Amino acid sequence: MQERNTNLTIDNLSSSALACRRKVAWRLLPFLFAAYIVAYLDRANVSFANVYMSADLHFSPAVYGFGAGVFFLGYFLLEIPGALIVERWSARLWISRILVTWGLCTAIVAFVHTGVQFFSARFLLGCAEAGFFPGVMVYLTHWFTERDRARAAAAFVIAAPVSLAIGAPLSAAILHAPWPALAPWRWLFIIQGLPAVILGVFAVRRLTDHPRTADWLTGDEKRWLIEELGQESASREPGQPPAWWRSLLTRNVLLLAAAHFMANVAGYSFIFWLPANLREATRLSPVLADMAPALPFSAAVVALWLAARSSDKTGERKAHACIPMLAAALGIMLAALPNLPGGLVLGVITLTGGAVFAWIPGFWVLPTLSLSRDAAAASIGFINAVGNLGGFLGPFVTGVLRSQGYTRMASAMVIAIAYAGAATLTWLVAAPRRVEQSQAPASRTPGNL
Template identity: 40%
Template sequence: MDTIQLENSTVRKVTIRLIPFLFVCFTISILDRVNIGFAALQMNQDLHFSDAVYGFGAGIFFIGYFILEVPGSAIMTKVGARKWISRIMITWAIISCATAFVQTPMQFYIVRFLLGLAEASFYPCMVWYLSNFYQTKHHGKAIAGFMIAIPGANALGSPLSAFLLGINWLGLEGWQWLFIIEAIPSMIMGILCLFYLDDKIEDVKWLAKEELNWLIETIKREKSQKKEVKHYTFWQALKDRDVIILSLGYFCWMIGYYGIVMFLPTISKRLSASTSISTQSMGWIIGLMYIFAMLTMFLVGNHSDRKNERRFHVACCLTVSAITMVLSNYFSQINIIFSFILLTISLCGAFGAYSPFWSIPPSFLTEAAAAGAIALINSIGNLGGFVGPYLVGYIKGLTGSFTISLLFLGSSLIISSAILVFLVKQSGKAMKTPNSSNEIENYNINI
């Protein structure tokens, strides 16, 4: 078998083995994180929660996430990704199920905070895990392969959640069954992780010996041949200037992203109030919006790999998202169909930026340092997941509409784009990744 055939065969087997499984795990995590948006359509009324209470509760998840994100990632590098992913999924399944039984705002805040603690470090763990099984030139496609679970979970979860809101069994309301039923897959997959995943390449039994040796040597050679790569320890990476700047950009992005995602069912319901669209029908409409976002994420990830460019792909996607988000609110008073089209484009932009963005840290950091950087960026960035939903609810409570809130979210996305563009100008280097081992030898690191 020649080198090209060996590479193709190995990459194909790695992809078939890892991507579908991690895709399912990540789909479940996103579903358990954002199903609160649909639950709010009933829960807020049943429990007499205001938009501000809901926004705070939806966002406080990310405070817990922030506290344990970096320590959790450090623990993961010691105990192994397999055990840590399993622990995360089992604990968040239990806490997500407990959300069905909250009765007061304080109980709501506590369970959401604990859910954030439980899920902390899950995403950086998955990105770091995949970066150890793929060459740099395949990072964009590999990350996009499981990250399409984000819009995919929403595409699946929107009609499913809308359906579950319509049931009433054993004295429990639909929003309670939503949390209970959607927590069950987390428990199942958490247990399966212990038996299905391998902690490192050397432990793999599902590759032929020739393929395994090629993969080990290729990954090792690529890491040693990168010039200007930063061989930090886990904790040194947390103080790197470029890591901190990327964290700031991600923070502004997540303000806009989660602000719209957490309130999307509520915003869509109010946009369509004049058309008398049912909750179940709205679930299918929102699901279709996320399918388009899923396709966009895949296409942008592939295009970013082909062009060997990351940051401008991110900036363009976020700028488009911001502009169409604001325009969708303006056109809601003129043409509701066009308003939903613009809102769909906004979602596509917000999701399309993911895979090129997360291809950046592994391109200039190695092993434990990459895990630390990904954890810090995700940790600080996801504080925006607290700020966005809370301020959307607060501003809406003050003004009585989502107009100012959407302007605020759009501004956050624009600021995120500007930070990445500014980073390019400051470094004076193209944030590109090498396409082959020959290119690596002449490679100047992205940041």
């Protein structure tokens, strides 16, 4: 009789765990996914507007490249404070504030007339959006155990290529439609800024800061989740630096920050210059050239999700970050070879798009595996802040090279070297032992992550 009662208790616990994981995933991830779609489109829609805006305002490639990248200087300023605010105060209110202000700042870009105004508007947009990505990565540690975290991160981060895959045809439709009073590229920023404001208002009702305040979980589900997360947190505490800021000086965090810098030099050069490069390399019509970026970003959706599932299934993180980086370096070099048929270039760039995003889930699990909560939150903010300086440098350097008359191969070499450096630095990170296969969740459905 005692054995049967024990089995019943274990069965109930297992049932509560599965139900809890399912509820948390469906409660939080769809909203965060939608918010990041809007966030990524609002930072990258300038790439779709580039040709038309630059023609109207007489911007050189260097001016456009600086304006596209200066977003990340503003983003840099609030990365660490934003992550710590989520950890110590309220993710719900902070994310809501971010959404509303970045939506308004996106619309402001529609009214620029000079280079200085363009730089200022993009800088303000970066300040407004700062803290969102590291804040969400910290927020996920409040709700998902280590075994589920890469796929939870992937369910959020996959919104980036989805937003660009959707954004390409959507932006093409806006840019080629007749609009009153303002040029179509100006309407692009106004229309795509509004959803962030709407989601910001909705975030206050949808998000919950911690499991202990989640009235949509049962008592058993709350207890299971709080205990699981508490045990993981306790296992990381011994031997950790007593203050969160000291974690920023540890070898692993510095390596990850440098790797993220290099990866963003490459990745944002690829993203911000993709429409212009495709137009030049494939000689497609303006409408098709504006829609073509949907292909590599659609490939990225599939590659990112498969990489995250594989990383969680095996418990391996570093190789799942390094291999896509090296694949992206190779693909970008191949696509820049001279005299290739336009169709072949488009095919290579499509496959390369998958690699450009596939490294992200495995990479962002690494700083959460061996640090206390405050240290992990500060480290994620620091890594993303330093990395986003690469998001400024990459597009700017590409713009300068184009202004000086260099070919696409020159910028491709910069991107490839940056990806190779990012892979090398990531490989040098001392990662903890793999999560055992038996600990991985049996179910692979989205509801169970």
